[in-house]
Amino acid sequence: MKRIHQVYILGLLPTLLVLAGLAVEGPVQAVMGLGPIATSPSILLHDYLYVGGLGATLLNAGLVGLICCALIVLLDIDINGPFIAAVYTVIGFCFFGKNLVNIWPIFVGVKFFANTQKAPFKNYALVAFFGTTLAPLGSAIAFNGNFNGVWSIPLAVLFGIAAGFVLPPLASHMLRFHDGYNIYNIGFTGGIIGSFFTALLRSFDFAVTPASILSSEYHLEIFVSLMLFFTMLLFIGLLLSRTAEQGIIEATKQIYKSSGRLVSDFTIIGDYPSTFCNMAVMGYLSCLFVLLLGGTFNGPVVGGVLTVVGFAAFGKHPRNTIPVLAGVVIASLFKVWEIGTTGVVIAGLFGTTLAPIAGQYGVVAGMAAGFFHLSIVMNVGMLHGGVNLYNNGFAGGFVASFLVPIIDAFRRDQNR
Amino acid sequence: MKHEVKKITKIVDEIMTYFLYNHEVQMTDVHVEHINKAFEITFIFHDLQLDELEIRDLKKNLGRKRNPELEDYYWQLTGEAEESNELSLVAMMTDAVEFLNEDNKVRVMLLRKLD
Known part of the structure; x- marks a missing residue:
């Protein structure tokens, strides 16, 4: 597949978001809404749909997405599964925590680290994109009301840069904690x-x-828009598959055979057309999950859906995610949290960070992972106070590192 | 580039894990040579014949181009898993691969250039 076509497809979502953002409430309203978003503390859970309105939120997500795409093009980075996942994740979290202002200190911090290693920034761009999980650290310092006056902004920038600076070595090291079974590794690192x-x-x-x-105002509009976009992705995938080297069924089989453990790049394991189809299918599945639980499409839920869709290019497919989703649902029936609340819905969506456990060890292990995940994710947020947006990645690291050695010990006799 | 020696040992680990785990390999030769700002790693697995499908998959997985954008982040995962092989990680850390399966031997040669 030609690079220019990859760029167009990657840029499709942010471009549509910008156009929709400007159209839905008018350009003036959308631009005016960026102010409250940029000055929001942004820690979990600040729904930008509530803070700035629909137009501004879409514009914010689209513009940040385009910034990521521009960096990929300017730095001549391969558009593969990890980077598709990164761009969709960044866009998703622009509905509740990342904005045009607070992502920059993280990028600058990662750039400083790259300079100290005498390596190009592109070698750490993936960490920089995912590393914006800590973007609210600066926003919280600047706009949480603890500090007033001239020092709050420089202090916020300093903390953001410091967080970005330490991210690359820690992110690489933390992989060994869960051996790649927690796909949102930078969520764990960020935690x-x-x-x-x-x-x-x-x-x-x-x-x-x-x-x-949280907002509950735009449920239907968002649901319909998401379904239209996923249908567009499916159509693109099917269209491209007509000229692909291998058939869509064969390529999709290769994707479904993958455990999803890091590093599972579906653009290579399958191909680009099958990856886009898998992204569409995972989008439908995520929306169905939200509806079945009686959830509302608000900022965090949209973020969850788009993150799942992004990672459908980098580890997630129906075979390894459905057991985890089922585990979270079963857990919510027995535990103190009400099914259908945003907390439970996003715990399910983001809980699919543990999909490789189901992919590697089977349905029961995946359901157990989902079951435990709900409890852990509801308890670890207090440690970082909500400044780490990928709280489920943080929790997933604990669940994976706890479960995998135990499952492995009991399976060892059956294997070589 | 940092951690060069560790990266080489992890590449050896991953390839060895793949062949020892998936086949009844009785004898293996591993040769690591540091020449001309590059590491050349050669494996010879004796008394081993692979089927066409596996050869195709191995060539596909190991034949991917080196990817420094992912290497600096993910290299520590190489050689860590027992069951799910991560040959793609080896590919993203190496510049060239040669693969031969003849005379009942499998020969894998990897080249990793140093900056």
């Missing part, structure tokens, strides 16, 4: 870094506490 910085801030009487500001 460790976020907890470290939050503890530091709290020791100076700086309050960092999670929030819950």
